[in-house]
Amino acid sequence: DKGLVTDQIVLTVGYDIENLTDPERSRAYHGDVTVDRYGRRIPKHAHGTANLGGHTASSKAIVSAVAALFDRIVNPALLVRRLYLSANHIVPEISLPRHESPEQLDFFSDYASQEKRRAEEAAEREREKRRQQAVLAIKKKYGKNAILKGMDLEEGATARDRNGQIGGHKA
Numbered sequence: 195d196k197g198l199v200t201d202q203i204v205l206t207v208g209y210d211i212e213n214l215t216d217p218e219r220s221r222a223y224h225g226d227v228t229v230d231r232y233g234r235r236i237p238k239h240a241h242g243t244a245n246l247g248g249h250t251a252s253s254k255a256i257v258s259a260v261a262a263l264f265d266r267i268v269n270p271a272l273l274v275r276r277l278y279l280s281a282n283h284i285v286p287e288i289s290l291p292r293h294e295s296p297e298q299l300d301f302f303s304d305y306a307s308q309e310k311r312r313a314e315e316a317a318e319r320e321r322e323k324r325r326q327q328a329v330l331a332i333k334k335k336y337g338k339n340a341i342l343k344g345m346d347l348e349e350g351a352t353a354r355d356r357n358g359q360i361g362g363h364k365a
Contacts, residue, residue, distance in 0.1 A: 195330045199249040199290065202282040203256060205263050209237040210273040222271055242267040249283075249290055252322055256281075 211234050213219045214227065226238035244263040246255055260279065268274070299305075332340050338357035346353035358365055 195334075197251075197287045198284050199251045199287045200256075200281040200284050201246050201249045203244045203246065203259050203263065204278075204280040204282060205240075205242055205244070205260060205267065206278040206280075207240040207264070207268050207274055208276040208278070209239065209269075210275040211236050213237050213272045219271070219273075223269075225269065237269070237272055240267040240269065243282075249285065249287070250319075251287065251326070252319060253326065254322060 211230070213223055214235050214237065223237060227235050228238045230236050242263050244259040246259055250256070329341055339354055342353060345351060
């Protein structure tokens with residue numbers, strides 16, 4: 195909606211205190227321990243950064259990078275309490291230079307197939323951008339609950355309730 199792009203994602207995962215208060219989980223955990231703001235001992239947060247390889251607003255690229263980063267940094271034996279996700283190096287898309295970076299040529303590469311692959315990727319990015327703009331236009335006109343994912347309709351899902359809140363409070 196604002197035409198912004200990012201090239202870096204930072205994920206911080208905070209673990210639950212139950213990882214150390216539950217005797218079974220506590221015996222299995224041998225990592226670093228820190229103290230939270232209430233003075234309780236908790237497992238140290240997991241923190242990591244993923245570079246996207248170029249500025250993008252593609253939800254597909256961002257979600258896959260975040261999922262890979264999550265799998266890389268999180269201890270699967272621990273219970274997660276909170277997630278912090280940050281996008282770094284945010285700039286307006288129109289301020290980015292439109293030229294391609296120079297490329298070293300060689301005799302062994304098939305440049306025709308590379309050019310075809312680049313064109314397909316550019317077309318896919320353009321389709322996704324148009325799809326994102328259409329979803330935003332529908333949500334702006336008909337409300338946030340106009341388009342929901344299937345998992346948002348499952349029992350226990352909070353998306354519809356959260357869309358009706360203002361600042362985390364019931365409107």
